Amino acid sequence: MQSVMIGGPHLEVDALCILRSISPALDPTKHKGQAGKIAVIGGCREYTGAPYFAAISALKIGADLSHVFCTKDAAPVIKGYSPELIVHPLLEESYNIREEEKTSISKKVLDEVDKWMERFDCLVIGPGLGRDPFLLDCVSDIMRHARRSNVPMVIDGDGLFLVTNCVDLVKGYPLAVLTPNVNEYKRLVNKVLNCEVNDQDGPQQLLSLAKSIGGVTILRKGQSDYISDGAAVRSVSIYGSPRRCGGQGDILSGSVAVYVAWARELVSKGKFDANPTMLGCIAGSTLMRKAASVAFADKKRSTLTTDIIECLGRSLEAICPVG
Amino acid sequence: MQSVMIGGPHLEVDALCILRSISPALDPTKHKGQAGKIAVIGGCREYTGAPYFAAISALKIGADLSHVFCTKDAAPVIKGYSPELIVHPLLEESYNIREEEKTSISKKVLDEVDKWMERFDCLVIGPGLGRDPFLLDCVSDIMRHARRSNVPMVIDGDGLFLVTNCVDLVKGYPLAVLTPNVNEYKRLVNKVLNCEVNDQDGPQQLLSLAKSIGGVTILRKGQSDYISDGAAVRSVSIYGSPRRCGGQGDILSGSVAVYVAWARELVSKGKFDANPTMLGCIAGSTLMRKAASVAFADKKRSTLTTDIIECLGRSLEAICPVG
Numbered sequence: 206m207q208s209v210m211i212g213g214p215h216l217e218v219d220a221l222c223i224l225r226s227i228s229p230a231l232d233p234t235k236h237k238g239q240a241g242k243i244a245v246i247g248g249c250r251e252y253t254g255a256p257y258f259a260a261i262s263a264l265k266i267g268a269d270l271s272h273v274f275c276t277k278d279a280a281p282v283i284k285g286y287s288p289e290l291i292v293h294p295l296l297e298e299s300y301n302i303r304e305e306e307k308t309s310i311s312k313k314v315l316d317e318v319d320k321w322m323e324r325f326d327c328l329v330i331g332p333g334l335g336r337d338p339f340l341l342d343c344v345s346d347i348m349r350h351a352r353r354s355n356v357p358m359v360i361d362g363d364g365l366f367l368v369t370n371c372v373d374l375v376k377g378y379p380l381a382v383l384t385p386n387v388n389e390y391k392r393l394v395n396k397v398l399n400c401e402v403n404d405q406d407g408p409q410q411l412l413s414l415a416k417s418i419g420g421v422t423i424l425r426k427g428q429s430d431y432i433s434d435g436a437a438v439r440s441v442s443i444y445g446s447p448r449r450c451g452g453q454g455d456i457l458s459g460s461v462a463v464y465v466a467w468a469r470e471l472v473s474k475g476k477f478d479a480n481p482t483m484l485g486c487i488a489g490s491t492l493m494r495k496a497a498s499v500a501f502a503d504k505k506r507s508t509l510t511t512d513i514i515e516c517l518g519r520s521l522e523a524i525c526p527v528g
Numbered sequence: 529m530q531s532v533m534i535g536g537p538h539l540e541v542d543a544l545c546i547l548r549s550i551s552p553a554l555d556p557t558k559h560k561g562q563a564g565k566i567a568v569i570g571g572c573r574e575y576t577g578a579p580y581f582a583a584i585s586a587l588k589i590g591a592d593l594s595h596v597f598c599t600k601d602a603a604p605v606i607k608g609y610s611p612e613l614i615v616h617p618l619l620e621e622s623y624n625i626r627e628e629e630k631t632s633i634s635k636k637v638l639d640e641v642d643k644w645m646e647r648f649d650c651l652v653i654g655p656g657l658g659r660d661p662f663l664l665d666c667v668s669d670i671m672r673h674a675r676r677s678n679v680p681m682v683i684d685g686d687g688l689f690l691v692t693n694c695v696d697l698v699k700g701y702p703l704a705v706l707t708p709n710v711n712e713y714k715r716l717v718n719k720v721l722n723c724e725v726n727d728q729d730g731p732q733q734l735l736s737l738a739k740s741i742g743g744v745t746i747l748r749k750g751q752s753d754y755i756s757d758g759a760a761v762r763s764v765s766i767y768g769s770p771r772r773c774g775g776q777g778d779i780l781s782g783s784v785a786v787y788v789a790w791a792r793e794l795v796s797k798g799k800f801d802a803n804p805t806m807l808g809c810i811a812g813s814t815l816m817r818k819a820a821s822v823a824f825a826d827k828k829r830s831t832l833t834t835d836i837i838e839c840l841g842r843s844l845e846a847i848c849p850v851g
Contacts, residue, residue, distance in 0.1 A: 254611030282607045387559050428556050447554035449563060451593045452612060505850045506554065506590040507841025509612050 216408060216431075216440040220491040225525045226477075227467050227488050228267070241268035241466045243459070244321065245329045246344055247362070248275025249298055252333030253282040255362060255455045258510055259332045260290050262459035265517040266492065268466075271459075272325070274318060274347075276340070277301070279333070293317070296344075298337040307339060314343045319350055326466035327357045331364020332455045341367050348374050355380065357465050357482065361458040365389045369396050377419030379434070382465060382482050384424045384458055393423075407431065408438040422482035424461065426454065430490040434480050441487055445494035446501035452510030453497065456517070461489030496520040539731060539754075539763040543814040548848045549800075550791050550811050551590070564591035564789045566782070567644065568652045569667055570685070571598025572621055575656030576605040578685060578778045581833055582655045583613050585782035588840040589815065591789075594782075595648070597641060597670075599663070600624070602656070616640070619667075621660040630662060637666045642673055649789035650680045654687020655778045664690050671697050678703065680788050680805065684781040688712045692719050700742030702757070705788060705805050707747045707781055716746075730754065731761040745805035747784065749777065753813040757803050764810055768817035769824035775833030776820065779840070784812030819843040 229240060243263040248256035256279070260271040272291045273283055278301075280294030295317055297310050328351055330344065344367060351358055357380040360368055365385055368374055369392050375381040385393055394402050394410065397417050403410045408431055415423045416435035425431045429442040465485030472481045499516040501508045552563060566586040571579035579602070583594040595614045596606055601624075603617030618640055620633050651674055657667065667690060674681055680703040683691055688708055691697055692715050698704040708716055717725050717733065720740050726733045731754055738746045739758030748754045752765040788808030795804045822839040824831045 251616060252614065253607050254613065257611045278604075282604050285608045286611050427559075445556075447556045447558070448590075449558055449560040449592050450587060450612070451560060451614070453560075504841055505845045506551070507588040507844065509587055511610075511612060 216438060217442060218439045218487055220441045220443060220487055221524055223484060224464075224488040224491045227464055227471065227484055228521070228525045229467055229470075231527055238269050238324075241326050241463055242270040242272070242324055243268050243327055243329065243462050243466070244272040244274060244325045245332060245459070246274045246347060247330070247332040247334040247364070248273055248279035248283050249296070249333060249335035249337065249340065250276060250278040251335055253279045253286075254452060255333030257283050257286045257290070258452045258455035258514065259329050259361075259459035259462075261287055262456045262514055262517060263329075263463050264289055265514060266460055266463045266521060268463045272321070275333075296340055298335070299339040300337075302339070311339075311343050311346065315346050315350065318347050322350060322354050322356060325356055326469075327359065327462040329359045329361065329458045329462045331360055331362040331367070332458060334363035334367075336363055336366060345371065345374055352378050357462075357469060358382065359384060359458045359462045359465065361454055365393070369393050372397060372418060375418060375421050379420050379422075379480070380482060381421040382424065382461060382486060383421060384426060384454065384461065384486075386426045386454060390425050408433070408440070412438050422480065422486055424457075424486040424490060426457070430486075432483060432486040432490070434483050436480070437483070439483065439487060441490040441494065443491060443494050444498055446497035446508060448497070448501060448506070448508045450509055453493070453513065456496070456510065456513055457489055457493045460493050460517075461485050464488035464492075492517065492521055492524070495524060539761060540765060541762045541810055543764045543766060543810050544847055546807060547787075547811040547814045550787055550794065550807055551844070551848045552790055552793075554850055561592050561647075564649050564786055565593040565595070565647055566591050566650055566652065566785050566789070567595040567597060567648045568655055568782070569597045569670060570653070570655040570657040570687070571596055571602035571606050572619070572656060572658035572660065572663065573599060573601040574658055576602045576609075577775060577833075578656030580606050580609045580613070581775045581778035581837065582652050582782035582785075584610055585779045585837055585840060586786050587612055588837060589783055589786045589844060591786050595644070598656075619663055621658070622662040623660075625662070634662075634666050634669065638669050638673065641670050645673060645677050645679060648679055649792075650682065650785040652781045652785045653681050653683045654685040654690070655781060657686035657690075659686055659689060668694065668697055675701050675703075680785075680792060681705065682707060682781050682785045682788065684777055688716070692716050695720060695741060698741060698744050702743050702745075702803070703805060704744040705747065705784060705809060706744060707749060707777065707784065707809075709749045709777060713748050731756070731763070735761050745803065745809055747780075747809040747813060749780070753809075755806060755809040755813070757806050759803070760806070762806065762810060764813040764817065766814060766817050767821055769820035769831060769836075771820070771824055771829070771831045773832055776816070776836065779819070779833060779836055780812055780816045783815050783840075784808050787811035815840065815844060815847070818847060
């Protein structure tokens with residue numbers, strides 16, 4: 206069993222070591238899909254960049270297949286960003302359907318996603334999802350099914366809006382990962398702990414929050430990322446970039462999804478004795494930060510999310526060279 | 529307080545110094561949005577490049593978020609140019625709606641834009657807007673709302689057609705910036721000063737024009753750019769490029785928007801004693817010229833707008849290195 210335990214009294218982990226230990230060896234005997242199949246649930250008429258960023262990041266890190274389940278309007282645009290993604294034009298927003306169709310469409314969406322569900326090693330719920338009530342109801346159903354099938358879920362963006370309004374969707378599900386930014390974290394604390402964010406004792410409050418939601422894992426994004434599953438708190442502080450352009454959170458959610466899938470595989474084989482969602486968050490955060498710093502060194506103020514994505518491979522190779 | 533005053537008797541300013549002074553330090557404690565949120569109102573069935581150029585330029589200079597509000601036809605195309613932009617398919621042109629729907633659609637457009645309005649640090653009105661009367665009426669309403677919310681506006685292209693026909697939209701609003709080219713300037717002078725352009729005494733006429741429109745800031749584009757808010761006139765003459773390919777004005781409008789937002793922040797904190805729209809025009813003009821010269825040095829006759837956009841980051845770094 207590997208020795209990169211994440212226990213111990215220190216918050217800061219040996220993140221590079223964890224990242225190295227989780228990244229699977231590239232083995233020519235493996236076949237398509239064995240390095241991970243990820244699905245992003247997100248993308249609507251208004252938002253198309255976010256699900257693309259999450260899904261392409263998963264591939265760039267080493268997943269074999271990356272799917273996007275989005276609305277019919279969003280699909281051609283997302284397909285257009287890259288031929289590498291499998292994009293399902295499946296979800297519907299209220300403006301596009303009649304009241305009397307809702308039940309049948311909702312059932313159809315769920316049946317369709319269900320066909321795929323058990324093949325996925327991790328879902329990312331929320332990038333560019335929007336806030337249409339009918340759409341969010343469908344996604345709530347998808348989450349319930351994923352949970353029943355024991356599929357891990359990384360929840361970000363509008364998925365966090367959904368979860369904050371209905372904490373039961375993830376409560377007590379240890380394979381759920383929430384990745385809130387400063388505002389999303391504030392809303393979550395307000396709702397679940399019924400108090401304000403306490404920065405004096407941030408790690409302790411994060412621990413309480415994760416515990417209160419029944420042991421989900423929370424990655425609180427910030428200058429350092431803090432991660433807790435309600436049992437421990439860990440931090441990742443390796444230097445990233447001072448650019449805060451939109452979309453970086455989507456790279457993170459896609460990365461965490463891949464590493465959660467890989468960590469879970471290792472834990473299930475007894476190669477690790479640690480919570481796979483904690484390991485996945487630590488590895489995803491570490492790689493994202495490294496890639497952001499590499500991109501920033503080159504592009505400076507003009508660094509955009511696509512520039513960071515282009516640095517994922519090189520950054521991973523620097524930390525964890527192939528063979 | 530900074531010493532890069534733009535008073536004094538000389539027209540030509542120390543543009544590089546102003547650009548350096550306005551560009552914010554990159555601070556790892558900041559979070560998404562704090563370096564600027566820009567929105568472009570433009571893009572219709574006929575024109576999609578212009579709003580893209582303006583919006584992507586804002587990001588490449590260092591804004592965190594860049595939105596485009598365009599017609600439903602234009603949105604998938606603009607989205608397709610880049611996943612970095614948030615594109616709202618919201619505006620409508622006459623050909624696509626019935627007479628009896630106009631009032632309700634107009635209200636819907638305005639309600640939707642209003643949800644976002646106060647989050648924006650600056651609007652760019654006009655790139656690729658077209659001249660559909662119904663669409664322009666909606667945009668007039670958006671401008672009135674922006675003004676009520678004290679959101680700065682950079683007005684270019686078809687936005688200048690709108691403003692020239694209805695000067696009251698900006699009259700007396702010190703946060704309005706007009707960026708006319710030679711023809712747009714001529715129409716504005718004809719309409720407002722009721723005379724022809726006088727090139728013998730160009731700066732004085734520009735001053736009178738800005739004063740007549742109640743202290744808006746006008747950036748008159750040309751071999752040198754002249755800028756006036758009705759109180760002073762300044763010029764920026766650093767060498768750009770002899771290429772006059774379409775779209776360069778859109779880079780300028782997006783750049784000016786970012787610098788106006790940043791300058792306004794500094795002025796509000798007492799770090800500058802100058803008109804933020806003047807500072808923003810000087811900085812935007814300077815960077816655009818520098819990037820055009822860098823692009824031209826490489827691409828010569830084949831220099832296109834996208835080439836210049838690719839040089840924004842490098843040019844900014846040459847003038848104002850990060851850290």
